Amino acid sequence: MTNSTTQQTPAAATPAPRRSGKARWFRFAVLVMAGGTIYKLANIKDAFYVPMQQDLGLNNTEIGMLLSVNSIVATALFVVGGILADRISTRFLIPAGLIGAGALGVYISTFPGYGPLLITFAALAICSDCLLWPALLKSVRHLGGKDEQGRMFGLLEAGRGVIDTIVAFGALGVFALLGSGSGGFRGAILFYAIIDIVVGILVFLLLRDAPKDASAPVKTEPAGLRTILQAARxxxxxxxxxxxxxxxxxxxxxxxxxxxxxxxxxxxxxxxxxxxxxxxxxxxxxxxxxxxxxxxxxxxxxxxxxxxxxxxxxxxxxxxxxxxxxxxxxxxxxxxxxxxxxxxxxxxxxxxxxxxxxxxxxxxxxxxxxxxxxxxxxxxxxxxxxxxxxxxxxxxxxxxxxxxxxxxxxxxxxxxxxxxxxxxxxxxxxxxxxx
Incomplete structure (x- = not known):
């Protein structure tokens, strides 16, 4: 979801050099996998609202509170995630978010109580919206020139939709295969968790940081607060x-x-x-x-x-x-x-x-x-x-x-x-x- 531009002045938004075709689309496919799997656990209500009520013992208000806590934490940490994306390799940030979310999914499969679930859903927001999402957006921006940004982000959204569909139907299949009861719900949660962990490992093994533009001026890494102020102005x-x-x-x-x-x-x-x-x-x-x-x-x-x-x-x-x-x-x-x-x-x-x-x-x-x-x-x-x-x-x-x-x-x-x-x-x- 973002972009770049070419120009000659230091203040301009100069994109990283355009990648070769195969390498660029390979990196893009890896990023799509990450973006299409990371939110399944936090949005488990999309396919399993009733099992959440029955097996986790939650009412409508409590499910709403889980979603609200997740959203509040995510919103509060987006800027922190942006700073991390500017200072730490996306090759490490994105897998950390995915593997962390998978570990939390394993914990959810034990059917903890409402209080621990509130903490867990807050932690899911840290994994997805702080560690992964800004880093993923920045990585996608690197992959296309100024005239390709709409296409790249449009394909990202479409690719996420494809992965969403495949993973969601996979979880529903596990749920049905295991009897559509509490065992099926636990299996579906573990399916989501394992997918996150596997994709996280694949991203770490397959993703490489974008090559630097040798012609671009070397810039010192800005401090976190200075970066925020520079962007906010x-x-x-x-x-x-x-x-x-x-x-x-x-x-x-x-x-x-x-x-x-x-x-x-x-x-x-x-x-x-x-x-x-x-x-x-x-x-x-x-x-x-x-x-x-x-x-x-x-x-x-x-x-x-x-x-x-x-x-x-x-x-x-x-x-x-x-x-x-x-x-x-x-x-x-x-x-x-x-x-x-x-x-x-x-x-x-x-x-x-x-x-x-x-x-x-x-x-x-x-x-x-x-x-x-x-x-x-x-x-x-x-x-x-x-x-x-x-x-x-x-x-x-x-x-x-x-x-x-x-x-x-x-x-x-x-x-x-x-x-x-x-x-x-x-x-x-x-x-x-x-x-």
Whole structure:
């Protein structure tokens, strides 16, 4: 999820030299494996919500608290992870996160109590969002030139979707094979844990740090605080961060399409699972490359694409809200919600690409990603609580319509933010051309 640029002034964001084809795509595949496996344990509720209740003895509120603690710790440590990514080899950071998460998964398989689980989910955030994620973003940025950032991050999102699908169905297979009871749930957790550990070892053995550009000036390693201050003083970084924030807060609302179709349109139970797989996995696989292609080949700019994608969400949301409820309009409602999700996933595939467009220096890109992640992913701490409270206070279709109106309004705000970001990118390009 991020970028680079070529120029001659020291302040410019100079990318690492472009890798040879085979080596670059090999490194990319290794990074995709890491990014597609690290979050399965923290998001185990996606496939095993009911077993969490039955076998871990958790109620809905307690599961929500586990997710909130994970998100709060992750948000607090993104910047720390960025500093680490600028100072420690990604070849060590990424495996440390994966193997650490796997070890925690082994502990979860012992079915500890609620208190220890709170600590465990906080520790999972350290492994994924502090050790791994900023390092992975920085590594992906190294792999492509300025004109390839949308494509690289779009393919990253798609690749993660493929790995997500394979690993999730693998865990479901283990769960079913072992009887779909507590033994099956324990086996599924261990499956996730073993996958993390194996991928961590593979990353350590197969990943190599990007070669240095011999023509680039040698720079001393900046101190942590100085790196944070250097990145934080860049206004363009904050505009990228807020743009990511706006995409992510709308993305959080996708969670409610399944209950909306179930309770308002009477979607049969047999279709709920298929719709969920398409909405969460299929569209991630399709949306990432779509956003990358449109960014690089049509709009020639990630910021421009994000602006128009935000705008495109508004009429789709209007269709979802205005469709009359009932079985007769079930299919159009499914199509409309899937279209909305597809646009969002295409935006998620490229929303880190503007980091190169706005000229973030390579030497602080890890810290910049940490700061941007802190801001951009912050909605995970509160959006679900707000959306859920609205639905509880407004039963039936009315509550969902309020949520969707809010999502459309946020998309409008996002279009305004992306417009400012586009102007910053235009000024950056003009300045680079004049230098």
């Amino acid at each position: 860049m206004p363009q970084l904050w505009w990228v961060s807020v743009t990511v924030f706006m995409v992510y807060i709308v993305y959080c609302g996708l969670t409610y399409f399944i209950p909306y179709l179930t309770y308002v349109y009477g979607l049969p139970v047999a279709f709920v699972g298929a719709y969920g797989i398409i909405n969460q996995y299929g569209l991630k696989i399709l949306g990432g490359p779509t956003g990358g292609f449109l960014t690089d080949k049509v709009f020639k700019s990630a910021s421009r694409y994000l602006r128009w994608a935000f705008i495109a969400l508004i009429p789709v949301a209007a269709v979802i809200i205005l469709l009359p409820a009932g079985p007769a309009t079930r299919v159009p409602a499914m199509i409309a919600t899937l279209m909305f999700s597809l646009v969002i996933f295409s935006m998620r595939g490229v929303f880190w690409a503007p980091m190169a467009e706005v000229g973030i220096p390579e030497e602080v890109s890890g810290t910049a990603f940490g700061i941007a992640s802190l801001v951009g992913y912050a909605p995970g701490m509160f959006a679900f609580v707000i959306y859920g409270a609205i639905l509880d206070a407004n039963p039936g279709a009315a509550g969902y319509h309020i949520v969707f109106v809010i999502m459309a309004s946020l998309a409008l705000v996002g279009a305004g933010v992306a417009t400012v970001l586009t102007r910053i990118v235009r000024r950056q390009k003009a300045s680079a051309a004049a230098s």
